Structure formats: structure tokens, C-alpha cells
Amino acid sequence: MCSDSFHYRNGTLFCEDADLVSLAEAHGTPAYVYSKNAIARRFEAYKSSFAGLPHRICFAVKANSNLAVLATLARLGAGFDIVSAGELHRVLAAGGDPASVVFSGVGKTAAEIRFALQKGIRSFNCESEYEIETISQIAVSLNRTASIAIRVNPDVNAVTHPYISTGLREHKFGIDIAHAEAVYRRAAKLPGIAPEGVSCHIGSQLLDIGPLLEASEKVLDLAARLRAAGLPIRDLDLGGGLGVAYRPGERAACVQTLAERLRPRLEGLGLTLLLEPGRSIVAEAGILLMRVLLTKRNGQKLFVVVDGAMNDLIRPALYQAHHEILPVREAAANVPAVTADIVGPVCETGDFFARGREIAPVEPGDLLAICMAGAYGFVLSSNYNSRPRACELLVDGAEVLVARKRETLEDLIRGEAF
Numbered sequence: 001m002c003s004d005s006f007h008y009r010n011g012t013l014f015c016e017d018a019d020l021v022s023l024a025e026a027h028g029t030p031a032y033v034y035s036k037n038a039i040a041r042r043f044e045a046y047k048s049s050f051a052g053l054p055h056r057i058c059f060a061v062k063a064n065s066n067l068a069v070l071a072t073l074a075r076l077g078a079g080f081d082i083v084s085a086g087e088l089h090r091v092l093a094a095g096g097d098p099a100s101v102v103f104s105g106v107g108k109t110a111a112e113i114r115f116a117l118q119k120g121i122r123s124f125n126c127e128s129e130y131e132i133e134t135i136s137q138i139a140v141s142l143n144r145t146a147s148i149a150i151r152v153n154p155d156v157n158a159v160t161h162p163y164i165s166t167g168l169r170e171h172k173f174g175i176d177i178a179h180a181e182a183v184y185r186r187a188a189k190l191p192g193i194a195p196e197g198v199s200c201h202i203g204s205q206l207l208d209i210g211p212l213l214e215a216s217e218k219v220l221d222l223a224a225r226l227r228a229a230g231l232p233i234r235d236l237d238l239g240g241g242l243g244v245a246y247r248p249g250e251r252a253a254c255v256q257t258l259a260e261r262l263r264p265r266l267e268g269l270g271l272t273l274l275l276e277p278g279r280s281i282v283a284e285a286g287i288l289l290m291r292v293l294l295t296k297r298n299g300q301k302l303f304v305v306v307d308g309a310m311n312d313l314i315r316p317a318l319y320q321a322h323h324e325i326l327p328v329r330e331a332a333a334n335v336p337a338v339t340a341d342i343v344g345p346v347c348e349t350g351d352f353f354a355r356g357r358e359i360a361p362v363e364p365g366d367l368l369a370i371c372m373a374g375a376y377g378f379v380l381s382s383n384y385n386s387r388p389r390a391c392e393l394l395v396d397g398a399e400v401l402v403a404r405k406r407e408t409l410e411d412l413i414r415g416e417a418f
């Protein structure tokens, strides 16, 4: 449930060639630990699967926006999918090419649009007519042309958690595909607007690629109709959303199968395929390393209290997400498992990583690794309970980069006044 990059050697869990006991001693806990080579391998899987088709893999920055992660992907030739000016700032700081950036999001501010135009991004994925008119006005004032795609809502039911399903008509995202053609025709008449793409993103953590293929048929149809009407459509953006295996027995959506199914539909059309994967690039490349503070029994229940908390990794509380949890020192085979709730110190009942989980018995000071924490982990962390945010470590072989320092108590009060 962790990638190949996390494995036991002589009973100790390693990330690549770095042992997690030493990492915890040197850098403290809780700590996010990422395998650089796992990130690269997942990105290369996308690249090789779509080789030969005109395409661009635009990593969804919101899944993991650490500069070292972005720089790793930029060097491998990734484009980026951003949802804010802040994410664009990060991409540029990490050496990303603005010409390979697409800007998604249902509510872009005028300042964000101006910033993106000035930096020369590839295109805007637009989600309302008002947004397109705003982009037109700003583009004219800057004497530029904005390439846009309309994010259509294909009314496809992506079977996933309701909070991360986005492709139904009742969701806030996109423009209803039934009205899209008329919106494109109006957009084409606006000054400073080049309607060059069709885009969609139907949801996240899709384990079945069926809905994605269904959506792609609908947007391909639309692209063909728009081209027949004389619009200069060059990009087909199918968004992100490929799911990963969080649970034992779950099977990740397969990039290669997606490519095999899409290839015959796209070959020879002269369209560039854009994909915006986030989770499927970084999830398995990261763990959250934490130390056991204590164990206690309340009634029948055994609680393992760790030094990481919901402010560090909110997925279990927010999405009822399952994460496998591994002991950093492998338990002896003959020790019977215990059933425990693994919880953080935050004053919320929702502050748990696992409930009723079978684990090897632990003691204060033991280290645990929460698997598959590389996506929507650190980026969703907060300072709740005035807890400094964890450090982020990027491992490359035996080398360890402190990709983000652990926050200090001073960091917690920076910018405040009284």
C-alpha cells in the first residue's frame, strides 16, 4: 500500500536508501517523507503510456505543491494545472515553464487572471461566461490574446466520494455541456479570446476509468462540432482523477489502459491531449512519519496517541479516507496483533488516522508510517491547535533534502499584531 520505494530492510522501513528511524532522529516527527524516484516513475508511466500521441501531462499542483516536488516534475518535462495565483507563483519559483500551465478553478479573481496573462500561461479552463468576459477585458487591456478552454460538465457520474465527484450537472463545476456550444460561439466573438480547447474534470480517486472514457466521448463529440463550426480547437483536456489503491485489495486505475483506450479515438485528429493528474503521481510517493506518544485504554478500547494529527493529515477526518499504517520497526511474526484507534492530540473526536485497526502492539517512542500520504497531505495541513506544520523531506537514493523546514513557534505568530 506504500510504493516499492518504501520497503523493509533487516526489519526497518526505508524510503529508497534512507532508513526512517534515522530520518526521524535527524529531522523530528511528524514528518512527510517523499520518494523522488517514485514521483519520477509515476510521471514517466504517463509519458510512456501516451508516447507518440501529441500530449502534455500537467501535474495538478494542488495535490502536492512543495517546490522540490514541482522542480522534480518540471525537470522531467511536466506541465502544471493550477487553481490560484499562489500555485502559479510556486510553479515559476520551481522553474516550471509558464507556457505549459493551465489555470483551472471556478472562481478566479481579476488579479489572478492578470498575473497569469502577464506570465504567459498556456490557457485558462473557464467555468462561466462571466469569467470569459472578464478574461477578455483583461486580455484587451494588456494587449494580449488569452487561449481558453471551456470546462464542460459532461453530466457523467464518477463513482467516488461525494466531496470529490465533480462531473454531475448538480455540481458547481463547469458549464453544462448542453449549453457549451452556444457559449463557445459567443466567446469566439469576444476580443482577446482564442477558444482553443475543450476541457473536463469529472472527479478524483476514480478507480474505474469507465466514467472517464464516457466523458471523453462527450467532449470529443463537442470538439468535433466546434471544429465543424470553424472554431480553432487544438487542445482536449480530460482533467485528472485517476485513483490509487489506498486499501489492501483495491486496484489503482491503470494509466496504460486509459492510454490504450484513448489512443484510437485521438490518433490523427490533430488535437493535443492534456491530462491533469495529481493524486496518481504523488500519493504513493509519500508517507507521514509519526511517533507514538502513549497508549491508553478507555473501557474496552485501546488508543494509540501519536504526535501527528488531523492538522497534519486531514483525509481520514474529511473524506473518511483509509490509510494503511506500518510500523517502522517490523513486528516479529509471532506477536499477536491488537485492535486500536490511532489518534492525534488535537481536541476533536474527528482527529483519528484509523479506527478499530489491527496493528502490531506499540510502545511510547515507536515510529509509525501512514502510507499513501503524498497527495492531499501536507497541502491540506493547517496550524489548528497552534501546531507548527510538519517538515517535508525529499529522498533521492540515500540523499535527503529538507524540502520544507518544520515550522517553529515563531512561525506560528508571524504577521500577527495586538
Ligand SMILES: *Cc1c(COP(=O)(O)O)cnc(C)c1O
Binding pocket: 060, 062, 063, 081, 104, 105, 201, 203, 204, 205, 239, 240, 241, 242, 276, 277, 278, 279, 280
Ligand atoms: C483536483 C483537480 C485535478 C487533480 O485531480 P487528481 O484526482 O488529484 O488527479 C485535476 N484537474 C482539476 C481541474 C482539479 O480540480
